[in-house]
Amino acid sequence: MITVAAAAEIPPDQRRSSYELMSRENRAMQDDDTANPATFWVLDGEALWKQKAGAADKACADCHGDASASMKGVAARYPAFEPSRRRPIDLEQRINICRTERQKATPLAFESKELLALTAYVARQSRGMPIDIPADRVIEFLDAGRSLFHRRQGQLNLSCAQCHNDNWGRSLAGNTVPQGHPTGYPVYRLEWQTLGSLQRRLRNCLVGMRAEPYEYGAPEYVALELYLMWRARGLPLESPAVRP
């Protein structure tokens, strides 16, 4: 763990979810399942969980049973090391590996309604649990994510750390700069008017600093996701959250 600790990191007692920066109305929307539009995806995900798919004619439930028991806590420890790929994968990639290798079905496209629905349903089972990334097997990938986080890029020559480590709590245009903890993905973002993954949010930041975004599923994104989740360790998972 010591190898990835940096001097300017936010001390654990000062780490805050961006939930705390939201208006009272937006917080109320997230807290009430009948007001949180992400519930639509969770309900779709629940239906997909039980639906047989692919040449193997298997549903997620045929192997994993009741998601409220089998998927509890899973999202809080992803991205996780996948031995068959010899690298960490995020929850969306985990679902697609299950689809192609166990269900013998075609993989779902990133940001498709089905993949977001399944991810939201799985992540929902870990709501309230502390984020816990076991660092021992993924040290080199954590280091890669950390160096990406601190690397200046794009025409604006900015790094993630300049906003989210050095200037959180200050204003950028009309908004308060958050610490950038991915506590609620996939999130229903009011600006998007839909649910979106952490990779979509990262793409958003990269475009904002006028850097070339990576392809969905790129190892760079997963390394960043891994580092961000590790950086947010201990914060409770809010998935699926609402964000402005």
Next chain:
Amino acid sequence: MARALINVPAKAKRGDVITIKTLISHKMESGFRYNNLGVLYPRDIITSFACTYNGEEIFRADVYPAIAANPFITFHTVATESGTLEFKWTGDNGFSQSESMQISVE
């Protein structure tokens, strides 16, 4: 069928003011957006929402293109008697959806 989520208290005291919250999944395509080839996405929105309480209309809203996707409409009423609240959304391309909820007032 679109998914709709409705939050009505199952029980209330007579005379109480109750909060009703409704959320429906709908893309609310405004009719002002173009794709990257310059072709307009045709308008597809919900245009009207109404709620009746034992057959009597207690709330109605006209909805316009500026309303975001998945419209969330919340309002209040006085719990007068036990019965049924009916909700109806109508919109472009023949969109129509009805839901109903029971309330018991004592």
